[in-house]
Amino acid sequence: MPKQHTLFGRPVRLSPRRISLLLVGLGLFAFFTLFITLPSSIPQGPSLSKTLADHKIPVPKVPKIHNPFSSSILNPFRPAIHAPPEQKNSTYGGSSWYANWNWRSPFSSSVTLDENRSLLPPLKDRPPIYCYYDTTVQREKATQEAESDLLLTWRRAWWAQGFKPIILSAPEAINNPLYDELQRLNLEPTFKTDMMRWLAWENMGGGLLAHHLLFPMAPRDDAVLSYLRRGEYPVLSRWEGMDNALFAGTKTAITEAVTKALRHPERKDAKDFISAVSADTFLVDPKHEGLASYDPRTIETKFAKVGEQLGANRATGLQSLNYLINAHLHLSWLGSFPKGIAVVKPLPEHTTTMVQPALDLATWLTSCPDTPMPATCPPNLPKCSPCVATHPMKISTPARYRNTTGLYTIGTVPHPYTFAALNTLKSDIDIPWVRRKMNRDLWLAELTKEHLGTGVSGSARVITFKEAVAGDWATAHSIWLTAERETLPHDLDWYFGFAIPVNATDSGKSETPVPGPERRPKPYHDPGDGLLPTAEDLMLEPELMQKARDIGKSKEKKDIDVRNAIEAWNLADVEAWKFARAFLARSRVERLKWEEEERKYAGGAGSDKEDKRSGGWSRWTE
Numbered sequence: 001m002p003k004q005h006t007l008f009g010r011p012v013r014l015s016p017r018r019i020s021l022l023l024v025g026l027g028l029f030a031f032f033t034l035f036i037t038l039p040s041s042i043p044q045g046p047s048l049s050k051t052l053a054d055h056k057i058p059v060p061k062v063p064k065i066h067n068p069f070s071s072s073i074l075n076p077f078r079p080a081i082h083a084p085p086e087q088k089n090s091t092y093g094g095s096s097w098y099a100n101w102n103w104r105s106p107f108s109s110s111v112t113l114d115e116n117r118s119l120l121p122p123l124k125d126r127p128p129i130y131c132y133y134d135t136t137v138q139r140e141k142a143t144q145e146a147e148s149d150l151l152l153t154w155r156r157a158w159w160a161q162g163f164k165p166i167i168l169s170a171p172e173a174i175n176n177p178l179y180d181e182l183q184r185l186n187l188e189p190t191f192k193t194d195m196m197r198w199l200a201w202e203n204m205g206g207g208l209l210a211h212h213l214l215f216p217m218a219p220r221d222d223a224v225l226s227y228l229r230r231g232e233y234p235v236l237s238r239w240e241g242m243d244n245a246l247f248a249g250t251k252t253a254i255t256e257a258v259t260k261a262l263r264h265p266e267r268k269d270a271k272d273f274i275s276a277v278s279a280d281t282f283l284v285d286p287k288h289e290g291l292a293s294y295d296p297r298t299i300e301t302k303f304a305k306v307g308e309q310l311g312a313n314r315a316t317g318l319q320s321l322n323y324l325i326n327a328h329l330h331l332s333w334l335g336s337f338p339k340g341i342a343v344v345k346p347l348p349e350h351t352t353t354m355v356q357p358a359l360d361l362a363t364w365l366t367s368c369p370d371t372p373m374p375a376t377c378p379p380n381l382p383k384c385s386p387c388v389a390t391h392p393m394k395i396s397t398p399a400r401y402r403n404t405t406g407l408y409t410i411g412t413v414p415h416p417y418t419f420a421a422l423n424t425l426k427s428d429i430d431i432p433w434v435r436r437k438m439n440r441d442l443w444l445a446e447l448t449k450e451h452l453g454t455g456v457s458g459s460a461r462v463i464t465f466k467e468a469v470a471g472d473w474a475t476a477h478s479i480w481l482t483a484e485r486e487t488l489p490h491d492l493d494w495y496f497g498f499a500i501p502v503n504a505t506d507s508g509k510s511e512t513p514v515p516g517p518e519r520r521p522k523p524y525h526d527p528g529d530g531l532l533p534t535a536e537d538l539m540l541e542p543e544l545m546q547k548a549r550d551i552g553k554s555k556e557k558k559d560i561d562v563r564n565a566i567e568a569w570n571l572a573d574v575e576a577w578k579f580a581r582a583f584l585a586r587s588r589v590e591r592l593k594w595e596e597e598e599r600k601y602a603g604g605a606g607s608d609k610e611d612k613r614s615g616g617w618s619r620w621t622e
Contacts, residue, residue, distance in 0.1 A: 083113040089593055095578070095585040099123060104466055106459035107575055118582035121470050123590060126164035127231035129208040132197035135169045146318035153322055153499075154212045157329055160497030161216045162229050163208075164594060172200035181262055187270075194244065194273045198258050206251040207233070211293070214245040215325060216497075217332040217378045218290030220476035225290050236281060239288040244272060245295065246288075257281050292332075292380040294325060305373055320372045327371035328378040329498035331387055334366070337477075339406040340394030341365060343523060346446035348399060348530045350422045351414075353541035354483045355397070358410040359523060361488055364500050365408075366393035399529035400450040401468055407477070409468075411447075413580040414483035416570035417563055418548035419443045425540055427547055431565045441572040458572030465576045470583055480580040484549050489584070494591055 090097050098112045099122045105111055108119035131154060139147070155165040173179055176199040182192070201209045208228060216225055228248070236249035236257055249257075261276040270276035299307045299321070306324055310317030341362045345355050368374070368387035377384035401409065414422075420438060421429060441458045448461045469480050479495060481488070493499050525532060533541070551559050567574045 081113060084111070089589050090586075092585040092589045095582040097582040097586055103470070104463055106462045107571065108579070116578070118578045120579070120583055120586060123586075124162065125231065126162060127207060127229060128166050128204070129158050129163045129210055129228075130166050130168050130201055130204060131210055131212045132168045132200055133212065134193065134196070140315065142315035143318065146315045146322070150318055150322045150325075151212055153326055153329075154215065156494055156499075157215050157497045158210075159494055159591065159594075161220060161225055166204075166598065168197075168200040168204065170196065170200075172203045173197075176200070176203045178202075178258060178262065185262065191270045191272055191276065195258075195261065198254070198261070198273055201247075202251065202254045202258055206249055206254050207231070209247045211245045211295070213294040214242070215292050215294070215329065216290060217292040217329060217380055219336040221473075222290035224288055235283045237283045237285055238274070239291070240284050240286045242288060242291070242293050243295065244274060245293045246291065247282075289380055292328065292378045294321065294379065298379050302379060303373060303376060309372075323369075324371055324373060324376070326498050327369040327374075327387075328376075330369045330500075331384060332378055332381065333496060333498065334387065334393060335381070335384055337393070337406055337408040339404060340396060341408045341410060342402065343395065343397050343410045344399070344401055344412070344447065345397040345529070346399050346443055347423055348397060348525065349533055350425060350537060350541060351419075352533055352538060353545050354414060354418070354422055355412045357485070357488050358412045358481060359395070359397075361492070361500075362395045362410055362523070365496070366395060368392075369498075395523040397523045397525050397529070399446060399526075401447050401465075402450065403468070409478035411468075411478060411480040411580070412483050413480055413577050414443060415548070415552065415577050416441075416443070416566045416573045417551060418483050418545070419573070420566065421544045421548050422541060425537060425544065427544060429562060429566070431562060434562070434565045434569050438566070438569060441570050444572050444576050462572045462575050462579075466579055469580055479584075481584065482577065482581045483545075484552055486549070489588070491588060491591070495587070 084098055084100070086096075087099060090099075095118070096114075096116060097118045097120045098108075099120050100111060101122060102111055103119045103121040105119055108117060109115050111119050131151070133147075133151065151167060155167075158165040173196040179199055182195055182199065185192075187195070197209070201207075216222075218225055233248035233250060236247070236253040238247050239245070257273075257277055260278070260281065261270075261273055264270070264276050274282075294303075296307075299310070303321075303324060306317060306320050308317075309320045343355055343358045343362050345351055368389050375386050377386065401411070417429065419442065421427065423442070426433075441461070444458065444461045444465060445454075448456075448464050452461060452464060468474050468478060479492075551563060554560070
């Protein structure tokens with residue numbers, strides 16, 4: 001008979017399950033009792049810090065661990081943050097941007113807190129370069145127009161090299177306190193005109209003073225041009241063998257030199273400023289390989305035909321000289337890229353129509369410009385290779401971007417929708433297709449595959465792309481256009497520094513007809529970059545391209561939803577597209593702002609005619 005357990009005289013019946021629960025409860029009670037009571041029962045000994053202090057052992061401070069997600073945009077619980085304030089002149093044609101030193105951030109929205117606001121590098125200061133144009137001299141209308149065209153060529157060439165060209169005239173000289181002293185002196189007419197030039201320059205506070213027939217003809221990284229672009233001229237300088245073509249100095253040094261010239265005892269016999277001051281007034285620099293001066297002596301000795309035209313009819317001769325200088329600027333640019341022009345064309349099987357404007361631009365850049373003396377070279381490049389129409393510069397269509405010295409790159413950046421429609425020849429893209437079949441960031445992956453390889457994230461590819469567009473080296477070796485524009489930007493002359501035949505008149509007709517297919521040089525295509533389109537596929541591309549433009553401008557909810565879905569699925573590709581579009585738009589805004597400031601002065605900037613073909617660009621096509 002089993003033993004009967006009792007508690008307080010009453011029988012207790014414990015099943016195995018109840019015994020287990022009782023044991024667990026007793027165990028938990030014992031554990032918590034020990035955890036609470038044990039520390040208080042241990043006597044306190046000397047603290048660790050006191051012991052270490054007694055033995056003079058330094059205790060390292062533990063650095064505070066920063067939580068990277070506390071203020072990150074990825075943290076949904078972070079406090080609200082104000083977006084950076086809008087900067088002046090930071091919108092144009094549907095693009096908006098924010099200049100910041102952190103422009104290499106892979107995604108602009110992490111800084112701007114705005115999906116449609118691109119992060120661009122800060123604009124570099126353009127050192128002013130001044131040129132004096134005497135508006136008090138009476139000229140015939142034809143001569144005045146020819147001189148105005150020549151001044152436009154001068155401004156355009158220096159602007160493309162990173163300077164801010166400014167035309168000075170008599171009002172700046174009259175505003176100088178030393179002008180009254182000049183008027184009381186009996187001077188040679190040539191010396192007085194030269195003094196007016198120096199008074200106008202001194203009134204502006206120094207910098208660079210150039211003749212309107214001095215042009216930069218060298219690569220952007222030329223040593224002399226790089227020095228001038230820094231904007232620091234501690235000593236009053238001129239360049240050997242260039243007479244009065246270029247001066248550099250501070251306001252203090254210029255004021256001292258002007259005072260010496262006005263009060264020089266032999267000033268009555270002086271013909272120009274240099275002869276009116278002592279030889280030690282200037283630091284004479286012997287190096288000026290990147291500068292070309294078309295002074296009368298150079299024209300007479302090297303370009304006699306133009307010199308004869310100037311003697312026979314000044315207006316005709318000036319126009320001929322303008323054509324010659326523009327051709328030499330173009331020739332100098334061609335000489336900077338002996339390896340030719342690369343029109344990048346990722347996945348070339350269905351993107352021929354997309355890159356056709358870039359191919360047209362490459363064709364014109366490699367064409368020989370009109371010139372009265374075709375076989376001549378710039379004055380500073382006597383051993384150049386003249387442009388020969390029978391041997392044009394090489395044009396290639398690589399599938400990937402190559403950071404190669406001596407190679408100029410023209411890129412066409414498509415919106416992800418445009419690239420998807422062309423690459424798949426699909427006109428009915430919808431959200432389910434985007435989610436299930438669309439390859440993410442395909443264009444950028446193909447573009448940077450040779451540079452970065454495979455297996456690299458989209459954010460790393462975006463950083464590389466931004467460097468290719470806006471890096472210090474890249475701006476002079478590449479230009480990136482958006483695919484959705486129906487025509488090339490009409491102001492690319494200011495980007496390259498010479499007139500190229502893509503400008504349009506107000507009627508929308510090109511000043512120089514675009515070459516037909518039979519005249520266009522066939523670009524080189526490496527079979528390893530991919531297949532070329534068949535004739536049937538090539539016929540489908542224009543319609544798909546136009547539909548992509550229409551989708552971009554559409555206000556219908558269905559089109560907007562598809563566009564938003566594609567942008568959300570291709571964050572790297574759309575970041576690259578917005579960045580390239582904003583970068584080119586800002587370069588035009590910078591120039592338009594400068595023209596607006598200069599238009600009210602003598603000579604003006606008067607160079608840009610609004611492109612009436614556009615009819616107002618949308619956020620998609622500008």
